[in-house]
Amino acid sequence: MSDNNIIIDIEHLSKSFGDHQVLKDISLYIRKGEFVTLLGPSGCGKTTLLRMIAGFLQPDEGKIMMEWDSKGGKSEFLDVAKIPPHERPLNTVFQRYALFPHLDVYDNIAFGLKLKGVPKDEIDVRVRKVLKLVSMSDYEDRDVNSLSGGQQQRVAIARSIVNRPKVLLLDEPLAALDLKMRQDMQIELKEMHQKLGITFIYVTHDQAEALTLSDTIVVMNEGRIQQIGTPIDIYNEPVNSFVADFIGESNILNGTMIEDRKVRFLGHDFDCVDEGFGENVPVDVVIRPEDIYIMNKTEGAQFTGTVKSCTFKGVHYEMYVNTDSGNEIQIQDYNAFETGSTVGLIIRPDDIQVMRKERVENTVDCTVVDETHIEMLGEEFECKPVSGIAPGAPAKAHISFSKIDLMDHEEEGTASGEVWFILYKGDHYHLTVKTESGEFVYVDTQDIWDKGDLVGIRILPEDITVTEGDEQTK
Amino acid sequence: MSKRSNWAVPYLIFLVIFVALPLILIVVYAFQGQDGGFTFKNVTNFFTDGDALNTFAVSIEVAIENTLICLLLGYPAAYILANKDLNKSAVTVILFILPMWINALMRTLATAELFNVLGFSLGKGTLLFGLVYDYLPFMIYPIYNVLLKMDTSYAEAAADLGATPVQVFGKVTLPLSMPGISSGILMVFMPTVSTFAISEFLTNNKIKLFGTIIQENINSSMWNYGAALSLIMLLIIGLTTLLLGGDKENAVEGGTV
The missing domain is CATH 2.40.50.140 (Nucleic acid-binding proteins)
Structure with missing residues (x-):
């Protein structure tokens, strides 16, 4: 990146927990002073990405380049993937605040400064200044457990910004507050961002919050970035039906x-x-x-x-x-x-x-068993007669969205799965079903299902067309 | 009054018979002379009885040593057991707690026999070994409980604010595990002061602990003096509890097995 306004540059980041890949080839850059929101439903990988930037998780693949002040006073770009969190020039506001219960408000805020060996009177000045900024003056001697959720939130923010980080990471900081409080805090956060000029990286699943606060929104789903843009771009020109729906x-x-x-x-x-x-x-x-x-x-x-x-x-x-x-x-x-x-x-x-359209039909990887059977989604299905493909060879099965029947009971289907995502298309529902084998199939149906329903998957033999498996996977 | 309060009656009876009455009896015997009249003599005797005072000092010393050794061994053990990266199996925790399931007397007799077979001479060393062996789980468990329940985000927040792993431990993990530590100290220190079987078996009565002289007095029918000594021990235990019990709720929680 030649743009020297960039403070964090993430390149091809991937991360798996066991068999489950939570981040898939994430690339994005963040400009100095920007308010960036990582937005997506729970389980989309947004928190994992934030924790990786903070240093609590190491990426399996990819780089996190960050602007780094070297000793000569010059700044350079460095891959921080291996650098532990306590050395990184950023601070985090945790979801449940994580205020130290054995310290009072003042000592919580002074924690980072004391570790850095900042002189006592400077700590005093800075703590008071930051308490004023979050409108919590007079609370310095209070026990953190005696504070309300909103007050704890302010202390948590104060504890982070008092260290003057280059980047402030916020992990759903308003999730635990009630609606009115949340709206007030949104305005305050926005003002704070403008006053401090620090780069904010904010994680939320609340789209309204993201639209209100952000300069840039990164919409994520299933471990991938769906769209990056300004709130207006994302609202008016969603790139796919997921973003439009979300x-x-x-x-x-x-x-x-x-x-x-x-x-x-x-x-x-x-x-x-x-x-x-x-x-x-x-x-x-x-x-x-x-x-x-x-x-x-x-x-x-x-x-x-x-x-x-x-x-x-x-x-x-x-x-x-x-x-x-x-x-x-x-x-x-x-x-x-x-x-x-x-x-x-x-x-x-x-x-x-x-x-x-992302796809016009289901294309599922399968293996030919014999002339009229294939193995896919972890089960054996009967299909239209296959010709020219040897048994055991990899192939592709094509099934129209409307030709997959979902059954109330898992055992009624050849394979089974869970309703993962529902999209209403004006006269039918377009469902994403995650099968037991971990693959996704897409189903058009008139029936009403709920997210999380466990279903049996049935497909008639004449609706499965098998073609030779191309080497190209996309 | 209400029916529900009637349910407490059996427990009340139990408490009266097995807790209140014995306590009253101890107090009564402690202040009763040979002739059956009221006297302070039993209590004052203790402060002039060089033998008893000496035993008392030894008891406290041994109890402090035992508690310290248990803490030094138990904290790292609890820390490792509670750390999901270091310990991935619940079985290891059971293995540490397992000795608690077997009668202490049996274990002590077996330990003594082991020392005899191995040819160790019984004394202070073997006594401390036996005490640590017996009481270590009582130190590990409350600390383990507190560490296990501790929100990992505290440690992460500290690291995030610039604390090295050593500083994270010293400034956050250790202070936050204090309820477990004080609960562990209580559960090790108090029973050690009053123990007698362990010192009897593991030192062949070479080292007497406070519990031993109470037992000796009661055994030789000197009930009044024995009761007075028991009362003094109760006071000591009470004082220790008060000193450590500033955080009572947490101590109880930490000690739940």
Whole structure:
């Protein structure tokens, strides 16, 4: 990286715990003074990444380059992967604060300075200054256990920033606070960041918090970075259906890109601003609920629908509308529309976000057993007759999303798995199912499942097409 | 009054018969003369009885030595057992606690026999060995419990703030494990002062501990003097508990087996 504004540069980081790979080839850089948020659902690897930057975990592969002050007063870039946490120029605010219960507020904050051998009167000045910054003056003699959650949080932040770290790491620091407190602390954190000019790396699963606080959001899922961008970019232009679903409310629909600037979904053709997808390519279309214009008259509308429900949400009304194509979409508007009434709907071209589909069918690694059987997902399946592939050879099985049946009981299926992720696509659900073998299969279904449901997986033989396994895995 | 308070009655009876009454009897006997009248003589006798005073001093000395050795051996053992990187199996913990399941008298007799076979002469060394062997688990377990429950984020926070591994231990882990240490000290020091069987078997009565002279007096029907000595020992134990028991709740928690 030639940009000397960069303070941390992470290159191809991977980490596994046992068989479970929690981080897969993570690369990102962080600029000086930036407020970066690692955002994702639990288990996405965001905390692991933070702990690696802090030094509590060592990466299996990859580098963590960090700006380092060498003795000559010059700064250089150094791979810190092997450097223990106490030597790194950064500090962490822990999820449950981890204030030392045997020390009072003052001694907790002075802990780092005392270790560095800072003179006593300077410690005094700095501790008082930082207590004032977090609005906790007069609390210095208090026992940390007697403080409320919010106060402990402030002390934990003070304990970190008093050491003037180059980078402050925050691991879901507001997770334990109630909503009102959390919102107040968000504003204070933002102000603190501006005042101190320290780089903040913030971990959270709360998308609203990420949108409020960050300069840059790194959206993570399943150990991979999904998207890096400003809050506005990520909200308006999600790169895939996961990001679209995770950030804010959204309608995610199946569509077809007919040609440049023309996309078909909900049974109608719409003008859009996207180009370069090719012609007649299946795509995912994301429309934010507040971007659909709803009116009582149907003339002049692009398409029509019937209001199914209307709920008051404080500032706006949230409505579910059945479109003339039979899909259900969510709409937010300042006006209420009566349930059962027919409404006209309009979507503006630049409010349509078109995304390339990550996949159009299931492609599963398998091994040919005999002419009509293959082994995949850790089980043996019957399939369409295979020709030209020798038994024992690796191959690929292709199964359409809608041709996988999910069963209530695991034993009813040939293989079994757990519902991992659910996406509503307007007229059906697109489920991600993690099989017992640890692979993912994707299922389109009308049935309602819950995340975490254990299901049997059944596939009819005629729906499994086997092709030769290419060497290329992607 | 309410039905529920009636459930306490059996326990109350138990407490009265086995705890309160014996205590009262000890106090009564301690202040009773040969003639049956009230006297301070039994108690004052102790302070003029050179033999008893000497034994008392030896008892305290042995108890302190035993407690220190147990602490020095027990803390590292507990630390290793509680550390998930160093000890991955629950079986090792059981192995350390296992001796507690066998009667102390049996173990002591066996140890004494072992020393006889090996030709060691019985004395202070063998006494301390036996005491440490008997009481070490009582030191390890409460410390192990406290260390096991300790949130690892404290140590991480200290390292994060610039503490080397040695400083992390000295400034965070050790102070936070104090409840376990004081509980362990209580559980080793107090029984050592009053023990008599171990010193009898492992020194052939060459070294007498305070418990021994109480037992000797009671055995030779000098109940009043024996009771007075018991009372003095009770006071000492009470004082030790008070001194160490500033953090009572934690001490109890740490001592739960």
